[in-house]
Amino acid sequence: MRLSSIVVKKNLLLKMGFTVALFFFVSLFAFQFLESTKFFPIGVDTVYAAEQAVTAEKPAGAEAKPDAKKEEYQPAPKLTEKDYPQVKGINGRIMAWLVAQLHLWFAAFVLAVPILVFIVEIIGMATKDKRYDKMAYEFIKVSLTAYSITAVFGGLLLFTLVIFYPDFMRYMANIFSPTMLAYAFLFFAESACLYIYYYGWHAMEEGTAKWVHLTIGWMLNIIGTVLMFLANAWVSFMMSPHGVDAAGVFEGNIWHAIHNHLWNPLNLHRTVANVAYGGSIIGAYAAYKFLSARNTEEKAHYDWMGYTANFIAICGLLPLPFAGYWLIAEIYAYSQQMGITLMGGVFAWLFIIQAVLIGALFLSVNYYLWCGMERSKGAERYTKYIKYIAFVIVACFLVWFTPHTLIMTPGELKALGGPYHKYLGPLGIMPAKNTAVNIMLIFTFLSFLLYRRCNKIATVSWAPIGNAIQAAIFVAAIINICILGIYYGYFTNTVLKVGSSVPQVASTLFVIISCMIIDVFMFKGAKEVAPLQWGKIPDRSQYALFILAVSFTWLMGLMGFIRSAIRQHWHVYTVFRDNSPDAFTPTIGYATKVVSIGVIIFMAIVIFIFWLAHISGKKNVSQGAHH
Amino acid sequence: MKTFLKVVIFSVAVILFYAFYANVMIPQVRPAPPPAEAKLDMGSLTMEQFIHMGDEIFHGKGTCELCHNPVGGRAPLLDQVGKIAEERIKDPRYKGKAKTGEEYIRESMKEPSTFVVAGFGVKGTNDTQSPMPVVTSGAIGLKDFEVDAVIAYFQQKAGVTVTVQLPKETPKATEETHVADPAKSGEEVVTKYGCGACHKIAGQQGALGPDLTKIGAKKNKDYLRRAVLNPNADIAPGFPAGMMPPDFGTKMLSGEFEILIDYMVKSK
Numbered sequence: 001m002r003l004s005s006i007v008v009k010k011n012l013l014l015k016m017g018f019t020v021a022l023f024f025f026v027s028l029f030a031f032q033f034l035e036s037t038k039f040f041p042i043g044v045d046t047v048y049a050a051e052q053a054v055t056a057e058k059p060a061g062a063e064a065k066p067d068a069k070k071e072e073y074q075p076a077p078k079l080t081e082k083d084y085p086q087v088k089g090i091n092g093r094i095m096a097w098l099v100a101q102l103h104l105w106f107a108a109f110v111l112a113v114p115i116l117v118f119i120v121e122i123i124g125m126a127t128k129d130k131r132y133d134k135m136a137y138e139f140i141k142v143s144l145t146a147y148s149i150t151a152v153f154g155g156l157l158l159f160t161l162v163i164f165y166p167d168f169m170r171y172m173a174n175i176f177s178p179t180m181l182a183y184a185f186l187f188f189a190e191s192a193c194l195y196i197y198y199y200g201w202h203a204m205e206e207g208t209a210k211w212v213h214l215t216i217g218w219m220l221n222i223i224g225t226v227l228m229f230l231a232n233a234w235v236s237f238m239m240s241p242h243g244v245d246a247a248g249v250f251e252g253n254i255w256h257a258i259h260n261h262l263w264n265p266l267n268l269h270r271t272v273a274n275v276a277y278g279g280s281i282i283g284a285y286a287a288y289k290f291l292s293a294r295n296t297e298e299k300a301h302y303d304w305m306g307y308t309a310n311f312i313a314i315c316g317l318l319p320l321p322f323a324g325y326w327l328i329a330e331i332y333a334y335s336q337q338m339g340i341t342l343m344g345g346v347f348a349w350l351f352i353i354q355a356v357l358i359g360a361l362f363l364s365v366n367y368y369l370w371c372g373m374e375r376s377k378g379a380e381r382y383t384k385y386i387k388y389i390a391f392v393i394v395a396c397f398l399v400w401f402t403p404h405t406l407i408m409t410p411g412e413l414k415a416l417g418g419p420y421h422k423y424l425g426p427l428g429i430m431p432a433k434n435t436a437v438n439i440m441l442i443f444t445f446l447s448f449l450l451y452r453r454c455n456k457i458a459t460v461s462w463a464p465i466g467n468a469i470q471a472a473i474f475v476a477a478i479i480n481i482c483i484l485g486i487y488y489g490y491f492t493n494t495v496l497k498v499g500s501s502v503p504q505v506a507s508t509l510f511v512i513i514s515c516m517i518i519d520v521f522m523f524k525g526a527k528e529v530a531p532l533q534w535g536k537i538p539d540r541s542q543y544a545l546f547i548l549a550v551s552f553t554w555l556m557g558l559m560g561f562i563r564s565a566i567r568q569h570w571h572v573y574t575v576f577r578d579n580s581p582d583a584f585t586p587t588i589g590y591a592t593k594v595v596s597i598g599v600i601i602f603m604a605i606v607i608f609i610f611w612l613a614h615i616s617g618k619k620n621v622s623q624g625a626h627h
Numbered sequence: 628m629k630t631f632l633k634v635v636i637f638s639v640a641v642i643l644f645y646a647f648y649a650n651v652m653i654p655q656v657r658p659a660p661p662p663a664e665a666k667l668d669m670g671s672l673t674m675e676q677f678i679h680m681g682d683e684i685f686h687g688k689g690t691c692e693l694c695h696n697p698v699g700g701r702a703p704l705l706d707q708v709g710k711i712a713e714e715r716i717k718d719p720r721y722k723g724k725a726k727t728g729e730e731y732i733r734e735s736m737k738e739p740s741t742f743v744v745a746g747f748g749v750k751g752t753n754d755t756q757s758p759m760p761v762v763t764s765g766a767i768g769l770k771d772f773e774v775d776a777v778i779a780y781f782q783q784k785a786g787v788t789v790t791v792q793l794p795k796e797t798p799k800a801t802e803e804t805h806v807a808d809p810a811k812s813g814e815e816v817v818t819k820y821g822c823g824a825c826h827k828i829a830g831q832q833g834a835l836g837p838d839l840t841k842i843g844a845k846k847n848k849d850y851l852r853r854a855v856l857n858p859n860a861d862i863a864p865g866f867p868a869g870m871m872p873p874d875f876g877t878k879m880l881s882g883e884f885e886i887l888i889d890y891m892v893k894s895k
Contacts, residue, residue, distance in 0.1 A: 291630045332697065335686075349653050356648065543637055550641045569661030578661075585658040592649035599642050607635070 073174060076248025076576035077167050084580040085164060092164030093582035094594060099160050101560055101598045102605075103153035105553060107231075108270070110150050111224045112278020113143035114194070116312055118217045125210060133205070135305050138613075139282055140198050145609045147194060151187075165580075168571045175243075175250045175257050176234055183230050186223050193220035225271065232266045233258040239567055240334045241575045248575040261334040265327040272323045276316025277552050283309035284549035285610055287542035290535075299535035303375075306545055307534075310368055313548060314448065317361065318512070321437050322505055331566070338573065342566045349588055350562050352403050357555040359397035362440055364544040364551070366393060369447045371541030378529035379454035392443045399436035402427040431489020434501045438481045438508045442474065445512050449519060456526040466522040470515045477507040553602060557595035565591070672793055674779065681780025684773050689762060690821050691777070693872060694835065701835055702759065703744045708732060709778075709785030715742060720754075729790045732778045736762045736769075758835050760824045813890025816883050820875060828894075836871065837863040844895040851891050855884070 077083075084092065117136045124132025161169050173180060197216045204213035241248075243256030250257070286306035293299040332339030341347060370386050373379035426432065449470075458466070481504050488500035567573045569583040577583075586594075685691045694702035712728030715721060723741040725731035734741050739757035748754035762769045769777070772794040779791040810816040814829045823831020828839040842851065853860050858871035879887070 288630070288634055291634065349656065353645070353649050353653060357645065546634060546638055547641055550638050551645075554642060554645050583661050587655045587657055588653055589650040589655050592646055596642050596646040600639065603638055603642075607631075 072252065073250040076171055076244075076572060078577070079167055079579045081579060081581055083167055085166065087163065091582065092160070093580070096157070096160045096164060097561075097594055098598050098601070099153055099157045101557055101595075102602055103150065103157050104560060105556060105598075105602050106146050106150035106153060106605075107228070108274045108277050108556065109281050110143050110147045111228055112274040113139050113146075113282070114197075114217060114220050114224060115275055116278055116282065116309075117143075118214070118221055119312075120308070121214060121217060125214070131301075131304070134301075135308065137201050138305070140201070142282070142285055142609060142613050144194070144198055145612050146606075147191075149605060149609070165571075168576070171248070171572075171576060172234060175237075175254070178254055179230050179233060179258065183227060186227050186230070190220060190223045190227060193217075193223060228270060228274075229263075229267050230258075232270060233260070233263055235563075236260050236262040236266045238570075238572050239331075239338070239563070241572050244572075244575060246575070248572065262327070262330055265323075265330045269320075269323040269327045272316055272320050273556070274316075276313050276320055277556065279309045279311075279313030279316060280545075280549045280552045281606065283313060283545040284606075285309075285613075287545035288610060289614075290542055291539060293535075296535055301534075303535045303537055306542065307372060310365065310545060310548070313552075314365055314444070317365065318441055318444075321358075321441070325434075325501065335573070338566055341568065342562065347562055347566065348403060350558060350591075352401060353558060353588070353592070354555065355397070355401040357551050357558070359401065360547060360551045361555070362393060362397070362444055364547040366390070366444055366447045368541055368544040368548075369451045371537055371544070373451055373454045374538060375532045375534065375536050376455035376530045378456065379451075382450045382454060385450065386447075389443050389447055393440055396436040396440040396443075399427050400433050400440070402432070426490065429489070431485045431500065434504055435481055435485030435489070438485075438504050439478060441508050442477065442481075442511050445515070446474070449515065452519065453523060453526075455530055455532045456523055456528050458522045458526050460522055460524070463522055466518050470518055473511055473514055477511045480504075480507045550599070550603065553599050554595060557598050558592065561591045561595060674789060674793060677776050677791075677793055678779045678783045678789070680773070681776035681778070684769065684777050685780055688773075689769060689777060690824060691762075693821075693824065694759070701747075703747055705781060705784075707785050709782035709787045711785075715744075718742070727790065728787070729778055729782070732781060733774060736774055736777070758833070760831075760833070810883050810886065813886055813893075816879070816887040816890070819883070820879065825871070829890075837866060839891060840894060842894055843892045846891075848888060848892050851888050855879075855887065 086092070117139045120132050120136040120139065124130070124136060193216055197213065197220055200213060200216070204210060237257055237260050240261040241257075242260035243253055244250050283306050286302045286309055290299060290302035290306055293302055328339070328343065331342060343351065366389065370383075373383065460466070484500040484504050484507075565585055568585055569578050570576065571578045691705070695705045697704060709728065709732070712731040716723075716725055716728075716731055721742045723731070723734050723738070725734045731742075739759035739761065740755070743754045743757045745754055747757070749756045749758050763771075763774065775791045775794065779789050782789045782791065810819045817823055817829040817831065822828055822839075823833050825833040825836035826839045827833055846854070850861065855875050858875075875884075
C-alpha cells in the first residue's frame, strides 16, 4: 500500500493538520511519561515549581518526618582512591575522556545533519529544485553510518563509566534514572524515525507522501534535540548541581536537578554549535568529493554542496560567540569561583588557543568566500576590497588573541614574568574582545554580501540610495560598537561595562538583518553580468573547508575539556568530590595531546564513513547503468 | 588515491600545528593539586591550608563575592587588592591608621568607611560612607583568624608576599562548627541569610538593594515569594538586574521561607 493513500484529502490545510496532530500525539505521549516521573513541563512558572519543591521538602525541625529524605536518598559518597577500580594498562580517566569526546563529536554531527537535511528538503520542496532533494539525501546517507558509530561510542562510554567510576554512576543514576530510561526510549524512537526517513526517502518523494516524509524528519529532529537536552541535564548538573543539599542528598524533584543553572545556556550553545559543526563536516565531505570529481558535472554539484554547507556553517558560527558569552556569564553568575577559574586562572591560556582556532575558522570561511568569487567574472569589481577586509579581520583576531590578567600562584607568576603586559594588557579584557568579535562578524558578513552580488548588478532605480544606506549602516554600527567598547568598557563602572555588550551585539545583528533585507529587495530582478559557474573555483579553496572541519573538531575537543575541567576535583561541583588518582587538573599540553589524539581517531573514522558513502554511491551508479 | 593522501596529510598537519602551538607556544602552567581534605588543626596549619580557608570564607561564609564580583559592579573587585592596598594608603583621601597593605585590608573589613573607593560609596555621601557591612559583626560575624585567612588569600591571589601570620592556637569551638539551626523568626531569617547586607530590613541598614522596611504596604505575598525565589523576575526601579543571588529558594528551609514572607507581608 502506498503511504500516500493514508491521507485522502490533499488540500494544504489537511496536510498541515496532519503534521500538527502528529506533533500533539508525540507531545502528549511524552508529557504523560514525564508526569509519572515528577517532571514539570518546560516553561512552568519558576515560583510554582519552587513552591512545589518547598512543599515537598521538609526541613529539620519541621512537622514532617525529618529523615524521610535520607531514607530514600543517600548523600554523595566520600570516596578514597581504593574506591576507583583499576584495569591494568588502561588509564580510566583518559579512556572515559576520549570515548566521551568521540561520542560527543559523532552525536553533534548526527544531531546537526537531520536539521540541515530537514531545512534543505523544505527548500527543495518550496523551489521544486531537485538538486536540493538530491543533496539532502546525500547528507542523510552520510549521517546514517555516523549514527551507528555514535551509538557504539555511547555504549562504550557507559561501560567505561560503570567500570572505572561505579560509585559516581550509582549516585547519578539515583537522581537521574527516570531520564536515563527516557533517554533509552527516545533513542529507539529516534532510530525508528531515522530509518523510516532514510529508507522511505524515494518511496515518499512525491505529493502528499512528501508531507509525511517531512513530518517524520521533523519528529526526528525534535526527538534528537530532546535527547541532547537530557544528556545536557546530566553534565550541567555536574557543573551546577541543583535539587540536592550541600551533602548531595537528592530532594526528590527531578525537574530541579534537570533545570539547573547551566542547563539552558548549555542547551542553546550546543544546539547552535551543532548546526555550525554539521555544516563544516558536510563541507569537508563535499570538498573531498570535489577534489576527487572526474567530470565537470560532479565538480559543479560538489562545489555547490560545499558552498551550501559552508553557508550553513557560517549561519551557525555567527551567533555562536553570543551563545558562548551567555554560557560564560551564567557560569560566573552561578559561581564566581568557577568563573574566575575558567577565565582568570590557568584555564585562561586555553582561551588564547581558542582565539587562534576561532581566528582560523573566520579566516578560512572568508577565504572560501573570496575564492568563491572566482566563480563569476563579475566579481572583479570587488576583489580590490578583499585586502582591506582581510586586514580588519586579522587585526580583530589579534585583539581577541591578547591575554590580560592571569590569576596565578606566586610561583606561576614568577615563571610567567608578570600578570599582564603593560601596553597590550588593556586589549585583553572583555570590552576589547567583544568589540573585536563584533567587528569580525560584521566584516565576515561584508565578505558574504560582496560574494552575493558578484555576478549581478542591481537594476532598481533606488540602487545608489540602497548602497548608500547599507554603507551608512555599516559605518554607524562600527562607530557605535567602538564607542560602546572603548568608552563604556574602559571609562565607566562594571555594570555599564558588562551591559554595553548587549547593544554591541544588537548593532551587529542590526547590520546583518537590515542590510540583508535591503540587499534582497535591491537585487530582485537584478541583471546578471556574468553567470556563476559552479565548479569554477580553485582547488586550494577546498582546503579552507578542511581547515574549517578540523579546526571545529579540535575546538570542540578543547572546549569540552574546559567545560569538564572547571569542576576541578569534583565529580559534582562542591557536592561529590573526585578522589581518584586522576583528580588533578592536567597541564594544557597534556590536555591538548589527548584532544589531538581524539581528533585524529575521529577524522580517521569520518574518512571511513565518507569512503563507505563513496562506494555505496558507486554501486548505485553501476546498478543504474545496468538498468 | 593522490587526493586522499593529500587531504589526510593536510588534515593531520593542521591537527599537529594546533598541538604544537598548545604545547610549545603556550606556557605550561601546572595547576595546583586538589586541596587536602583533612580537617584543619590550627596548631599544625600550613600557609597553603590557611589561604585555602580564606578562599572558602570569601566565597562562602563571608558572603564577600555577593558584592565583590564583576557582574553586579556593586563593589570594587578584589583580585589585586593584595597589591594595590599599599597604594591606597598613599591616597590623599585616606585618613585611616594602616601602615601596611595587610593592615589596610584588615581595616577595610572591620571599618569599611575608613576609605571608600571612588564611585562605590553610599549614594549622596560623596564616597565618605561605605555600604559594606562590618564583617566581624552581624550576620557575617567572622573571627579574627578568619579575617586573617581572607587577607592571606587576597595576598596570594595578587601574587605578593603573604605577610599574615598563621594562628598559633586552636580557637575555641564555636557555633559555626555545627550546622546552623533553622531560624525561628523573621529577624533570625534576615540575619542568617545576610539580607541586611544589601537591604534595609529588620533593623539592618543595607543600602545596595531596595528598602524593605515597609514592603508589605506595597507588595503582596505572591510578588514577595517571586522576588525571593526568582529575583530577576521583577526588578525594582533604579536597581540593576542580576544583583540579588538567585539561589535563596534552594538555600532556605521551607519553614524559614514562609517565616520570611510572612514577616515582609507584615512590614507595613
